[in-house]
Amino acid sequence: MSQPAGQHTVRQHNRALVLRQVADAPRQSRAQLALATGLTRATVSGLVDELLVAELLAELSPDRGSRGRPGSPLILNANGPAGLGVEVNVDYISACVLDLTGQIRARQTELVDNRLTTPAAGVDRAIRLAQRVRADAEADGLTVVGASIGVAGLVDSVGVLRRAPNLPGWQSVDLGGAFGDAMRLPVTVDNEANLAALAQLWFGESPQPRDFVLVSGEIGVGAGVVLDGQLYRGVHGHAGELGHVVVDPAGPSCGCGANGCLEQVAGQEAMLVKAGVVAERGVISTGLAAPDGAVAELHRRAAAGDARTRQALGDAGTALGIAIAGFINVVDVPVVLLGGLYARLGEWLVAPISAELDRRVVSREWAPVEVGVSGLGSDACVRGAAATVINALIESG
């Protein structure tokens, strides 16, 4: 006979409470957990035993330094269940595994140009990368229990990539189904900027603000909006498409079907062409993931003071500032963080962005906007993806 539903729910709730408590403050004893949660010591002990068996918690040897009867400090098990994060972007794919404590335990990135592949071939390659990274983590003693896929496009609620403006052939691609079938794991799919913003919220340097927009630049430009410590997704889950805000109504045409969109003026390829680093758009592996690629060259030229490069970055910063000012005027968030490519080029982008915000944000005089650079680098999306698996595991107890 199974337990009544109510009992089961209460027990699961309390397991999650204990697990979250250990995640937030490791090395507590059972007695300390009982105090912190308000549960009885007997209840806590039973739950902890279950969590040890499930390999979600681990026990350290008793702390002899404390007074009275020593309790065994409890920590999240860094060698138990783990989360797999995958990123499918325009010019690279990436995967990583995080253990329960949030440490990266395996990671690989591969330069590709998904504009030149069919969705089936591109997804297959990403699955193979993910399987290699999973195998690395499992060889290290971890058990991958779920995966989350970040993709540079718009995703529906059942894990289907509806549209990726920078990957013209990739429409209605069932990423959730493909990864789930191949890897035999529960899989969720989200926009890459959303996952990067979650990574920022969870792993950003202290003091990490709870209201911010993370503007991620790669070939496409996306934004993840966090309000009061929660990702803001919008009614259909498509919020944050900052790359398709118009900054120049007479500007160049965009893969989304419109023209003058921010990413056509301030995206990676627009900057590279304008700086003269590449002659035209669509060059393979130019991006942030390529250590000796065109973005590295752009950075070198900017650092060396090359006038054309500095002008290209200044223009991109101005366009970004116009779009971000509009965003802040309608959404009213106090912090802008630059991610991905924009973080790497932040030295030359923050000033022109700030100048536009100082001109254009109507509440600027008494509600100034802070513009900063994310420290997470190009790992943000995969880390955020893997961490959603971990967090869901902890929340469900």
Add this chain to the structure above:
Amino acid sequence: MSQPAGQHTVRQHNRALVLRQVADAPRQSRAQLALATGLTRATVSGLVDELLVAELLAELSPDRGSRGRPGSPLILNANGPAGLGVEVNVDYISACVLDLTGQIRARQTELVDNRLTTPAAGVDRAIRLAQRVRADAEADGLTVVGASIGVAGLVDSVGVLRRAPNLPGWQSVDLGGAFGDAMRLPVTVDNEANLAALAQLWFGESPQPRDFVLVSGEIGVGAGVVLDGQLYRGVHGHAGELGHVVVDPAGPSCGCGANGCLEQVAGQEAMLVKAGVVAERGVISTGLAAPDGAVAELHRRAAAGDARTRQALGDAGTALGIAIAGFINVVDVPVVLLGGLYARLGEWLVAPISAELDRRVVSREWAPVEVGVSGLGSDACVRGAAATVINALIESG
């Protein structure tokens, strides 16, 4: 001796529950209210007696048509406490009183040009208007218990107008203090587009969506954003400043200090000048509130098919569409409603706005955006303002 705090809070909570129940479904008896709320009949009877004494509820004569012992149907008291709403806009001021049932019981609008007055004189005039409307309502047997002021500018959390881009001298104007002192009432202050959006949520035609943006045009352009049935205010309360989203980086300078803002391209004065109805900006009482003003002439010319007017409205619609598409790409709401001046001109604005959304919203293919016209007219802000007073009264029990 006063009651313990806990008891007091519970009683107030239950009073509010009963009052909200009557507001949502009038003409229930005490017995029906007990069933609906889960409270005992004795508790409900006690609370109803208090609410009758406070004149929040009224009792109709017993309904003889029903079986068993007849109960007296209860309704909100339409002749008891009332809410005062005031709007201070650029070229008109307006006030109205709503009774508890949400009916307008007194209303006046006055054409002014607040650009030509000092804040002190402008506020004084608005207070005098509000006092006349209050006197009308009180002569009708109502008791005004609070006021809410809507203003075409950015308001802080303590009722100070920080800045009104279309009223250059109006900075740091303590509207809450001025109205509160003069009228001896509790006063709240909010942005006029926010209050108009609340009016739309509460009084809009059924089926009223619970996720929408109301784009209000007058001399300035503002937006009220409603997400899941709640007004979205942003971190500092300044969300929805759509009028200052850039639609033309090379466009005309704006009162906010920037240039190319939507309201300089698609606001009332831009349309009037472009259509040739007025020769230049800044004419007194041109607006929606003036029945024989320039906006009425604009409407006549558009209806008569005047090519220059139609072109001016088409251009304004395109600019609005560009700004709204950007808004939807970042905030992801499915419904746009046009308010104020834009509602009156909706016949010629909806098509060019929709055309831009069809080109520019990246999720358009599977998440289409509906563009409609608010039926509330130019009363939306004052009705929303007065209704916030009423709603606060009902919520507090």
